[in-house]
Amino acid sequence: MNELKELRPYGDSFNDGKIQVSFSLPLDAGLEAQEVARQLAYKMGLEEVNVVDMKNIGEGFSFFIIYGKLKYGVDASQIRVAKAVSRSMSYYEINDFIREHIGRKILVVGACTGSDAHTVGLDAIMNMKGFAGEYGLERYPEIKTVNMGSQVANEDLIKKAMEVNADAILISQVVTQKEAHIKNLTEFVDLLEAEGLRDRFLLIVGGPRISHELALELGFDAGFGQGTKPNDVASYIVQNLVKKV
Amino acid sequence: MNELKELRPYGDSFNDGKIQVSFSLPLDAGLEAQEVARQLAYKMGLEEVNVVDMKNIGEGFSFFIIYGKLKYGVDASQIRVAKAVSRSMSYYEINDFIREHIGRKILVVGACTGSDAHTVGLDAIMNMKGFAGEYGLERYPEIKTVNMGSQVANEDLIKKAMEVNADAILISQVVTQKEAHIKNLTEFVDLLEAEGLRDRFLLIVGGPRISHELALELGFDAGFGQGTKPNDVASYIVQNLVKKV
Amino acid sequence: MEEKIRISWDVVDRCRQAARSITDDIMVHIHENTTTTVERTVLRLMGIEGSDEQGIPLANVMVEQINNSGLLGDGVAFWLGNAMQATDEGPQKIAEQVGRGEFALPDLPRQEPAIVRQKVAEVAERGLERIKKKRAERESLMKELPPGPQPWLYVIVATGNIYEDVKQARAAVEKGADIIAVIRSTAQSLLDYVPYGPTTEGFGGTYATQENFRIMREALDDGGREAGRYIQLVNYSSGLCMPEIAAMGAVERLDMMLNDSMYGILFRDINMKRTFIDQHFSRMINAVAGITINTGEDNYLTTTDALDEAHTVLASQFINESLGFKSGLKTQQMGLGHAFEIDPDLEDGFLFEIAQAQLIRQIFPHAPIKYMPPTKYITGDIFRAHLINGMFNLAGVMTGQGIQLLGMLTEAIHTPFVQDRALSIENARYIFNNARDLQDEIMFVPYGRIQQRADEVLLKAASMLESITEKGLMQAIEDGMFANISRPQEGGKGLDGLVKKGEEYYNPFSDMFKEELSIHE
Amino acid sequence: MEEKIRISWDVVDRCRQAARSITDDIMVHIHENTTTTVERTVLRLMGIEGSDEQGIPLANVMVEQINNSGLLGDGVAFWLGNAMQATDEGPQKIAEQVGRGEFALPDLPRQEPAIVRQKVAEVAERGLERIKKKRAERESLMKELPPGPQPWLYVIVATGNIYEDVKQARAAVEKGADIIAVIRSTAQSLLDYVPYGPTTEGFGGTYATQENFRIMREALDDGGREAGRYIQLVNYSSGLCMPEIAAMGAVERLDMMLNDSMYGILFRDINMKRTFIDQHFSRMINAVAGITINTGEDNYLTTTDALDEAHTVLASQFINESLGFKSGLKTQQMGLGHAFEIDPDLEDGFLFEIAQAQLIRQIFPHAPIKYMPPTKYITGDIFRAHLINGMFNLAGVMTGQGIQLLGMLTEAIHTPFVQDRALSIENARYIFNNARDLQDEIMFVPYGRIQQRADEVLLKAASMLESITEKGLMQAIEDGMFANISRPQEGGKGLDGLVKKGEEYYNPFSDMFKEELSIHE
């Protein structure tokens, strides 16, 4: 479609470019601060900049809400994105697939690493109960799981994975403040590589701010974000384990 | 202050550049649409782009909420903005000022022009009751007002202003859809100029999306936006009438 | 529904009695006069369509011709029938010939009135049938795909371009909207004709044209089928062409019409003598067509203080109700308007909103009350606006309103973007669902602030109405008793379209509607 | 306060009785043991400050020294007193010498116990006085600048940098916040020592240090003076250093402390035997210092379903209350925690939230209930989040909660930006003000959904508590009865800091606190 060549945001008509922006400035609200806000908006590529709200929010800070027309477009006909799984299989398909193509139970170790104690996401993937109507990995007859829980040191996770001879390692990272997850995940891969173990496992990371692309960048095999279901992960694991073997 | 030289938005630390953006795209929600949204954000100068929400909003449209770090700053130490009034006087000061420096009652004609029927803003400035605790112009003993109300044709307003020999013309423009106000205001000034009457009146425009700068651009003497009080307008009129005489 | 607040029914009776007496006076005026737009409506209902080569609708050309000859007091129907009898052509053919200037209606020889009426009545009968067929069609579609539970989610589209409107409307339906209103372009209400064809250029709204109605109706029927519920379509039977638009809506199966007996007078400075006549005829059409009207009392609160003037809303509802009955509307067709417009910074303001909404709910138990969102105190702070809209939605579901016109988070900024509407629908769906039965779970303290406020508003409405019975409604409007806006009886737009009926005045639809609606004068 | 919902007070009595019996068992364990952090707390209260040259706090150095020698069962106070008597130096001097390795405490000759205790008691007395002075200071400041009406607006700051925190806290106060909590850095709860000095690098929060407490206290006193109301400061007496932080808070005039008898066990995997002891000592300090605790039951609803597990929150509140009483806390100091965490997509979910909030309000009428905002179902849709937070605020003011921890529209995204906090304060102020007296205006239908839900939750809590009386609280935790999290009695962090008290165990503060608080065992 040709109209996708230079696609812009849509407010109430095609390619009108309308967007909404908000931010604070360390300035008292007033005409000067408003002008700074406007200039920032122009730098962002907005036209017809409309500062629709400005208010003091205490201690010399002010808050702005702006509407405007973005002058940039993106060629939406050329977009390609990396996906971890091309097709998510069902619980039954997956178990059958393991029996048929792998011929043994597979073993998955998971942990929330570093100082991260948000276990709900990992539990949603690994524990019996599962998530959004899908059984968790623990429930799969052909998958054995070890869920190490929260705040697990990278070293301990590697040790456990070696010990049980895991096929895949699942890491959950929810706290991303000050890029804490990047540091932690990079360290993990470095550690594995240093010990020459990188290729031994499928390395999978998940969390609400994780994308497959980010995961690849950090040296993982796959990344899963918001709304991931257990069978997505299991599909990825079995499909890629087969390739590995 | 030197730290104002390259001032950026503030999220939770100085110059962290954190801003929030939202817009729709005429694409179904999904990894591709998300990527388009991300690329638009990068074009706007955002870094660490975080698409925190994406959802279908019907009929093949999707909506995005994004956070990121803006890489641009503005030199806030160099900001100068045009202001209509440097100092707003009080009701009493203004009446005294007229008696002392003008020596006659002044006359103001106002209207919502074109197809605009939003009279509340103009009434707030012109009628007895006033606005936000400030008396309206009608209440000033030294000011005579003619409020022509809504949907007044530019020609009729000029005719009336001539007829009563007005000192100032007040125009209210609230509807700004498709830049309707720009067209209407430009036409008004053109009409006046064509008839050689431009310098006869102080030309003032007001409305929630009007700024002093915009007014100057359009050939008006002053513009008043959101939250204007009657005494702001009266102060402007008397201060500039004196200069004119 | 059990009584949540105690209503002084004797005071309600006083209000209704006063309203009846007020509107009796108005009805006298209505019966004595007709207007150019009423007459154009007659032509439209007779099947006349299209425009002349200058783009002037044929209905306008014909009515103007008769009016200029001083003959409109006979009713345009007579002169059309006269031409039909004289030329032996059908209405549309005649209209086209007149449009091309081939002849002028008044120039044809006067035929025998009884025969003329007979001819006209036959065609008019078919016009009525067309409306009744559309009504039946709606009823069967609604049975097939029943609309969702109340409060119904009502949103507007207003891009100015009917084709963009269609996209936005369909998106809204997909998100859960029950009702779509296509807002008109800013100045259309002051046009003394109805534009023709599909339109793509409007300011702050899209022109109401018959073709636009048709395009949107089709889109919503389609969207409704996909969504599994009938979607109602709204436009404006309001302004200088009030009854003509009612007629267009009737044949294009609109479901609701903004239609108020005083809105045009107050907010569009349309002459009151004109408007009262137009509203009556338009309402008869709406009544026959099974269209629900939406009255405009909510607008009063945009120019006055919602706390001080709450009683004017109620008083006006009684007047709208009374005039509605006299035009044959059923209570079930009266979407009486009010609004959530109290200053959000007022302490306990939410209690007063509840009091008002509950009061109106109980006084008009069978009317699908139309509840308008906060607008006046909405600012560019979209987060705050979204939140206040949430409280409005809560008030709606807590008091069982019928039609919830959803507030937009960008109310103070622009007509809605596609996402604004989506967010507002999500807002309402969340609140309605999460507090679905709250209404049944709470009672109000007997002598509390909510009860007291309701009592006060009702009493004030009664005394306002009683004072109007004395001076008359026209004088009351001149005195600025509604919306703080004063309009002179002889001022405003459209007075030139007011015509005194002659002895022989003939309007076949008036007669048929009255019979159909059992209106006895 | 009148009874909005009927409470089965006999069932409440059953709950309280069961809780008393459950905590009696725990108290036996508490009386028999001490922990390293309790002992370090004793040193801190004796006035010991600072760290050794490796940055290890002197309190840690000393307690470790004694513990390594197997002498901690005597209480560190004995060994400090012993050194004081032996060297004739004050506590801080001794600490510094030990820190520099000039001598080791156990190496000093054992002095006459009675004299040692006498010496220690004198210094301890001054420690207690210091706390009482701070308490009196708070009381007089609060009289001078009374805090605003409840629900109090409680917001968090969490930049990681105490100086940015100060800016953000002051901005919040200017906007209307009543309470400021400085969230701790992610992993601090698992540190077995308290960092020292002002800090500027934390993840998702700022380190709790005595200097950070002081800096923020000063900023809030200042901001509170400008705002005309006393601003309360909150931190975390929680984790492996629970009582030490209580001691720091007591002397820096913190006003509230997150402090729960089971949170650390469940959510930080801290050993339960350790935690029960720590919570008891920390609560005595809080009690004496006049600090209000905030319990953490709200957290249960982040790992389990809020509808199914509502009764576990209530059951836990009874346990926290009972352990609180046994540590000398007054009801007025018990900010019992619960939360608005029911799936917002649930039909009538708001009714169930109201039921829970009202139930807890009535069962603990004098406790300043701490109401936590929706978090689990909050997504990146900031508009939706803001709205749900508004409904939470409405539930708060409708049921008279004491402490309203404001939800942030960016809950699912990041720790709050300066504007997020401002918007959330505006949200709460709007709702609280606009619906200020709604509470007094409504009643709940006698046998309605709200009443039934409240009855059900209370009954389930009673049977849960009664089943715990049988197996014991430690076993119940091991069985995963709270938050669906199971912790083994001998597992978790910090078990190595558990020490059996010796015959001669000496802790001057324990004794003084018990007297001060009239705790009779």
Ligand code: B12
């Ligand atoms: C519940 C919760 C808690 C609970 C955690 C309980 C527990 N045992 O998990 C408690 C109350 C203990 C808690 C504490 C804290 N929290 Co918290 N918490 C949350 C909250 C409300 C919900 C998270 C959640 O459970 N989501 C539901 C699950 C199902 O979603 P999910 O995690 O995204 O998981 C899905 C996918 O991401 C994916 N996935 C996740 N992991 C994995 C792993 C693999 C391998 C795969 C394949 C997929 C996958 O699949 C899951 C299912 O689809 C969020 C806010 C929010 N609404 O998101 C804050 C939040 C995550 N917490 C936050 C913070 C800062 C903290 C604290 C550090 C605060 C403090 N200073 O004390 C503490 C300490 C925690 C720590 N040390 O890590 C911040 C993080 C900010 C940031 N971006 O860095 C958030 C965003 C709140 C905020 N705005 O401040 N928290």
Ligand code: B12
């Ligand atoms: C009240 C209202 C109405 C009332 C107007 C009643 C009346 N007699 O004024 C009614 C219901 C009739 C109405 C109708 C319409 N409205 Co209207 N209305 C509003 C509303 C809710 C409030 C405006 C208001 O009264 N503000 C209060 C006053 C005090 O503020 P103010 O106007 O900004 O004035 C202040 C300053 O701006 C300044 N000022 C203003 N004028 C002047 C003049 C001078 C000389 C000076 C010095 C200063 C000055 O001083 C004032 C005091 O501080 C706004 C939404 C909103 N919340 O802002 C929409 C809004 C303005 N309306 C809108 C629209 C589109 C319409 C319609 C066109 C819709 C339609 N298609 O039917 C119609 C038609 C109106 C028309 N022909 O113009 C849009 C405009 C969109 C846009 N940006 O173009 C808005 C923003 C709503 C929306 N989101 O769609 N409306």
Ligand SMILES: Cc1ncc(COP(=O)(O)O)c(C=O)c1O
């Ligand atoms: C009854 C009625 N008619 C019409 C309108 C819309 O205005 P316009 O006449 O400009 O279409 C409204 C708006 O609220 C209304 O209530």
Ligand SMILES: Cc1ncc(COP(=O)(O)O)c(C=O)c1O
């Ligand atoms: C009692 C209690 N302690 C502590 C915390 C915070 O966690 P952390 O222990 O990581 O500081 C909470 C959080 O809700 C809590 O409720």
